[in-house]
Amino acid sequence: MSMPAVCSGQDSTTVDVGAYVEDLNSQSPISFRDDWGFNSFTMVGDRYVLVDVMVPSSLSMFLSSLTGNNNNVKQLWIKELSQCGDRWKRLVDLVVEADCRVILNLRPKGDDQTALITLRPNDFNK
Numbered sequence: 001m002s003m004p005a006v007c008s009g010q011d012s013t014t015v016d017v018g019a020y021v022e023d024l025n026s027q028s029p030i031s032f033r034d035d036w037g038f039n040s041f042t043m044v045g046d047r048y049v050l051v052d053v054m055v056p057s058s059l060s061m062f063l064s065s066l067t068g069n070n071n072n073v074k075q076l077w078i079k080e081l082s083q084c085g086d087r088w089k090r091l092v093d094l095v096v097e098a099d100c101r102v103i104l105n106l107r108p109k110g111d112d113q114t115a116l117i118t119l120r121p122n123d124f125n126k
Contacts, residue, residue, distance in 0.1 A: 060108035067115040
């Protein structure tokens, strides 16, 4: 009996992460603080959102320690990016609902070095 109710609940929710990512990318670059911004947004297949993030150049020497695959590092970035406003909040809501991953490509300002960190939907719910 409960199975049809679950299915009908899923059918009523349409999440179009791809369209929102395209919209964000058309607005890019998006600055949200001095030396912080989003350079681009790209949908990779239907499971990943690649976000190119400009960070202050002062972070370049710490980039390797700021991109480890552990909960503390992920929560640090989630907390930092939560200050980016409604566009970021809406993106997070959509990727969580669509069960997509967010790949942050961190790019220190004025530096060619980049680093990646992957955030899973359940990382945003901690």
